[in-house]
Amino acid sequence: MTTPPSGLRERKKQATREALREAALRLAVERGPDQVRVEDIAEAAGVSPRTYNNYFASREQAIVSAVTADREARVAAAVAVRPAGVSLADAVTDAVVEQYTATGEHDPRALLLITTRTALRDAYLDATAGIAPPLTAVIAERLHDTGEHTARVLAASVAAAVRIALEGWLQPAGNAEAAEGLAAGGLVVPSGSLPDRLRAVLAPLAPALDAAERRTRP
Amino acid sequence: MTTPPSGLRERKKQATREALREAALRLAVERGPDQVRVEDIAEAAGVSPRTYNNYFASREQAIVSAVTADREARVAAAVAVRPAGVSLADAVTDAVVEQYTATGEHDPRALLLITTRTALRDAYLDATAGIAPPLTAVIAERLHDTGEHTARVLAASVAAAVRIALEGWLQPAGNAEAAEGLAAGGLVVPSGSLPDRLRAVLAPLAPALDAAERRTRP
DNA sequence: ACGCAAACTTGCGTGCACGCACTTTTCCTG
DNA sequence: CAGGAAAAGTGCGTGCACGCAAGTTTGCGT
Numbered sequence: 001m002t003t004p005p006s007g008l009r010e011r012k013k014q015a016t017r018e019a020l021r022e023a024a025l026r027l028a029v030e031r032g033p034d035q036v037r038v039e040d041i042a043e044a045a046g047v048s049p050r051t052y053n054n055y056f057a058s059r060e061q062a063i064v065s066a067v068t069a070d071r072e073a074r075v076a077a078a079v080a081v082r083p084a085g086v087s088l089a090d091a092v093t094d095a096v097v098e099q100y101t102a103t104g105e106h107d108p109r110a111l112l113l114i115t116t117r118t119a120l121r122d123a124y125l126d127a128t129a130g131i132a133p134p135l136t137a138v139i140a141e142r143l144h145d146t147g148e149h150t151a152r153v154l155a156a157s158v159a160a161a162v163r164i165a166l167e168g169w170l171q172p173a174g175n176a177e178a179a180e181g182l183a184a185g186g187l188v189v190p191s192g193s194l195p196d197r198l199r200a201v202l203a204p205l206a207p208a209l210d211a212a213e214r215r216t217r218p
Numbered sequence: 219m220t221t222p223p224s225g226l227r228e229r230k231k232q233a234t235r236e237a238l239r240e241a242a243l244r245l246a247v248e249r250g251p252d253q254v255r256v257e258d259i260a261e262a263a264g265v266s267p268r269t270y271n272n273y274f275a276s277r278e279q280a281i282v283s284a285v286t287a288d289r290e291a292r293v294a295a296a297v298a299v300r301p302a303g304v305s306l307a308d309a310v311t312d313a314v315v316e317q318y319t320a321t322g323e324h325d326p327r328a329l330l331l332i333t334t335r336t337a338l339r340d341a342y343l344d345a346t347a348g349i350a351p352p353l354t355a356v357i358a359e360r361l362h363d364t365g366e367h368t369a370r371v372l373a374a375s376v377a378a379a380v381r382i383a384l385e386g387w388l389q390p391a392g393n394a395e396a397a398e399g400l401a402a403g404g405l406v407v408p409s410g411s412l413p414d415r416l417r418a419v420l421a422p423l424a425p426a427l428d429a430a431e432r433r434t435r436p
Numbered sequence: 437a438c439g440c441a442a443a444c445t446t447g448c449g450t451g452c453a454c455g456c457a458c459t460t461t462t463c464c465t466g
Numbered sequence: 467c468a469g470g471a472a473a474a475g476t477g478c479g480t481g482c483a484c485g486c487a488a489g490t491t492t493g494c495g496t
Binding site: 231 | 445448
């Protein structure tokens with residue numbers, strides 16, 4: 001179960017993936033993301049440029065994945081670790097906050113680079129959707145497979161909420177276009193720490209998580 | 219409010235947009251989506267190819283937007299219409315089901331084409347995210363601006379749920395890769411009508427919608 | 437009414453995503 | 467243990483997304 005049935009072939013795939021990730025991030029940090037061509041990344045990883053995009057659909061995806069790659073699995077694992085006593089909502093919330101505040105052992109320049117350049121920022125936000133599949137698995141386990149859809153919907157909602165938190169966190173000033181008619185309220189708190197933002201966006205989903213959990217064993 | 223401050227210039231923009239949409243869809247239906255180049259679409263709409271992608275980031279986006287363009291606004295409007303008596307969860311659910319079962323006055327071949335070709339299918343699914351912004355507005359209104367995040371999170375969750383429903387609906391047979399370890403349950407209902415699917419995925423979110431609404435006026 | 441400034445459009449050039457056909461590597465089965 | 471098939475890597479070609487730097491239209495101020 002921990003090791004999928006795949007044998008020795010899968011490792012080289014993951015190794016190549018890792019090599020591409022690392023090369024992409026390293027080159028991007030060294031010379032700036034716009035001065036890195038796909039050819040360079042492929043060469044640094046020891047593969048053909050054609051092979052590169054059998055793994056990644058865009059340059060930004062490759063760079064960002066070096067930072068977000070394992071977070072997907074880590075979030076799910078962090079949820080799984082929580083004892084059965086705590087509510088699903090608390091487990092998910094704490095796990096998310098825990099994993100997104102952990103800086104990891106990455107080059108601090110990397111995160112700075114990503115949050116600065118718009119293209120990378122967008123790719124980073126899109127990557128948050130990647131936590132949904134593993135989250136679906138652990139949530140489904142806690143729910144004892146009560147309705148296949150439920151776990152997927154809740155996981156996707158959590159991912160969407162996290163994305164919103166990151167969007168807000170990464171904005172120095174408000175962008176008018178997204179809010180449109182919403183800005184009428186006027187009273188918005190543009191700043192705030194990331195953990196606070198994460199808890200704020202996950203709070204509205206807590207009732208749904210609790211309700212789903214309650215439905216399994218009354 | 220209904221008319222943004224923009225004057226007469228904005229109309230030509232929308233007209234061009236509409237022309238590109240219509241041209242893209244018509245040509246795609248006529249000769250198949252792979253036999254349509256951007257140059258053809260631009261020519262049919264009477265603009266330069268360069269102008270085309272000031273409006274759309276990809277060919278698929280242009281084609282799909284001809285079908286999904288007004289749905290975004292319609293869903294939100296359908297929610298706004300519901301009387302204040304019905305719960306937010308019911309309002310949203312009914313509105314979504316109503317708008318996604320309404321075929322619209324489109325060429326039936328168009329929807330068939332979109333659901334068939336993979337690239338178009340993906341673009342169609344991505345387009346569901348577009349309902350979130352207008353939904354945010356109407357939900358925020360019902361919530362009397364109780365927490366700016368709440369409406370955004372709920373709207374995004376609804377959009378994500380709708381996407382899941384459509385994903386499942388558009389699959390002839392199960393794709394093994396997405397489910398991964400989830401297929402262990404074995405008992406899945408692969409088919410089912412679209413309205414049923416929509417209600418199924420929105421049900422888990424109802425507690426969150428109700429809780430948010432309840433928080434405004436106890 | 438006139439002209440200026442902002443915006444939309446356009447042509448050009450570059451790098452890239454991706455399909456197709458082929459070679460090489462890896463794994464499974466008789 | 468060998469043969470063969472599936473899968474990964476590679477080369478090549480085509481159309482496209484997007485930056486840049488004009489040209490052109492729209493709308494506003496005086």
